Amino acid sequence: MSFRSKNGEFTGYGMFAAVSFDEGKTWPVRRLITPGGTERSINMVDRGMCVLSDTMEEPCGYLSVTQARDGNVQLITSKNHYVFNLAWLKALPDVP
Numbered sequence: 340m341s342f343r344s345k346n347g348e349f350t351g352y353g354m355f356a357a358v359s360f361d362e363g364k365t366w367p368v369r370r371l372i373t374p375g376g377t378e379r380s381i382n383m384v385d386r387g388m389c390v391l392s393d394t395m396e397e398p399c400g401y402l403s404v405t406q407a408r409d410g411n412v413q414l415i416t417s418k419n420h421y422v423f424n425l426a427w428l429k430a431l432p433d434v435p
Contacts, residue, residue: 342371344434353396354416356428370428372396372414372421384417393434 342351351371358368371394378392384400391397400417407413414421 340369340371342369342434343431345431346433349394349434351394351396351434353398354402355396356412356423358425358428368429370432371434372423374419374421381418393432 340351340355341348342355351373353371353373355369355371357366357370359366373393373396374391375393376391378390378395380388380390381397383389383397389395389397397416397418402414402416404412404414411422411424414423
């Protein structure tokens with residue numbers, strides 16, 4: 340899928356978050372959710388391998404998400420835990 344960054348558009352793979360401000364008619368905010376960094380392989384829940392990086396995330400797994408009272412979104416995957424908020428989702432990443 341195509342995502343926006345400070346350096347233009349890039350192709351990202353895996354989990355992303357999207358935000359709608361018009362009851363789901365449009366989704367102007369989309370951001371790839373990854374642990375970032377250089378490419379590295381991890382075991383997935385099905386004992387397969389996947390690559391994590393700035394542009395790649397787990398392709399499958401179990402997710403649970405909630406928004407805390409402080410506005411932060413807490414997301415747990417089969418292998419990772421993420422915390423972010425609306426400002427982070429709206430900000431453009433530095434991905435190439």
